Amino acid sequence: MxxxxxxxxTPFNFKPYEESKGEExxxxxxxxxxxxxxxxxxxxxxxxxxxxxxxxxxxxxxxxxxxxxxxxxxxxxxxxxxxxxxxxxxxxxxxxxxxxxxxxxGYCESCGIEIGVRRLEARPTADQCIDCKTLDEIREKQMG
Incomplete structure (x- = not known):
C-alpha cells in the first residue's frame, strides 16, 4: 500500500472542528x-x-x-x-x-458519557469513551 x-x-485529510467556549x-x-x-x-x-x-x-x-x-x-x-x-x-x-x-x-455505548470531540477527530467511528475502551482492551488481554 x-x-x-x-x-x-484514512479520515485525516480534514480541518479539525473548532469548538467555541461553552458550546453544547x-x-x-x-x-x-x-x-x-x-x-x-x-x-x-x-x-x-x-x-x-x-x-x-x-x-x-x-x-x-x-x-x-x-x-x-x-x-x-x-x-x-x-x-x-x-x-x-x-x-x-x-x-x-x-x-x-x-x-x-458521540456518546459511549457502554456508559453513556460523552466520547469527546478530540477522540472522535482521532477515531470518527469510536463508539466508546477512552475509559471503557481501555477496560475492554485490558479484559481482552487477560482473556486471550
Missing part, C-alpha cells in the same frame, strides 16, 4: 462536521474499491511463468485482504452515520 493510498483511506456537545455544527468527515472517508474507501476492481480486471494475466503467477496472486490476495478490512470499516462508518441521524453519535 503506497503512502498516497494510506492517506486516502454534539450540536448541529458538530454533527454536520462529523457527518462530512465520515461521508468523505466513506467516499474515499469506495473509490479505492473501484480502483482495486479496475486494477484486478486490467492487470489479471495468465503468466506462463509460475513465479510471475505466484507474485500476481500474492499481490491480489494482499489487496483483497485490505479491501476486506475496509469493508468492515465501511460498516462502522455507516453505523456512525446512522448514530448521527438518531442523535446517539
Amino acid at each position: 503506497t503512502n498516497s493510498t494510506i492517506a486516502e483511506s 456537545y454534539m450540536n448541529e455544527a458538530q454533527k454536520a462536521h462529523f457527518r462530512a468527515v465520515l461521508t468523505n472517508w466513506k467516499n474515499d474507501l469506495m473509490r479505492e474499491v473501484d480502483r482495486t476492481v479496475d486494477h484486478m480486471r486490467d492487470d489479471a494475466a495468465n503468466y506462463p511463468d509460475p513465479n510471475d503467477r505466484a507474485s500476481q496472486e500474492s499481490e491480489f490476495s494482499l489487496e483483497l485482504r485490505t479491501r476486506d478490512r475496509e469493508r468492515k470499516l465501511l460498516k462502522k462508518i455507516n453505523d456512525a452515520l446512522a448514530m448521527i441521524d438518531t442523535d446517539d453519535y
Whole structure:
C-alpha cells in the first residue's frame, strides 16, 4: 500500500472542528462536521474499491511463468485482504452515520458519557469513551 493510498483511506485529510467556549456537545455544527468527515472517508474507501476492481480486471494475466503467477496472486490476495478490512470499516462508518441521524453519535455505548470531540477527530467511528475502551482492551488481554 503506497503512502498516497494510506492517506486516502484514512479520515485525516480534514480541518479539525473548532469548538467555541461553552458550546453544547454534539450540536448541529458538530454533527454536520462529523457527518462530512465520515461521508468523505466513506467516499474515499469506495473509490479505492473501484480502483482495486479496475486494477484486478486490467492487470489479471495468465503468466506462463509460475513465479510471475505466484507474485500476481500474492499481490491480489494482499489487496483483497485490505479491501476486506475496509469493508468492515465501511460498516462502522455507516453505523456512525446512522448514530448521527438518531442523535446517539458521540456518546459511549457502554456508559453513556460523552466520547469527546478530540477522540472522535482521532477515531470518527469510536463508539466508546477512552475509559471503557481501555477496560475492554485490558479484559481482552487477560482473556486471550
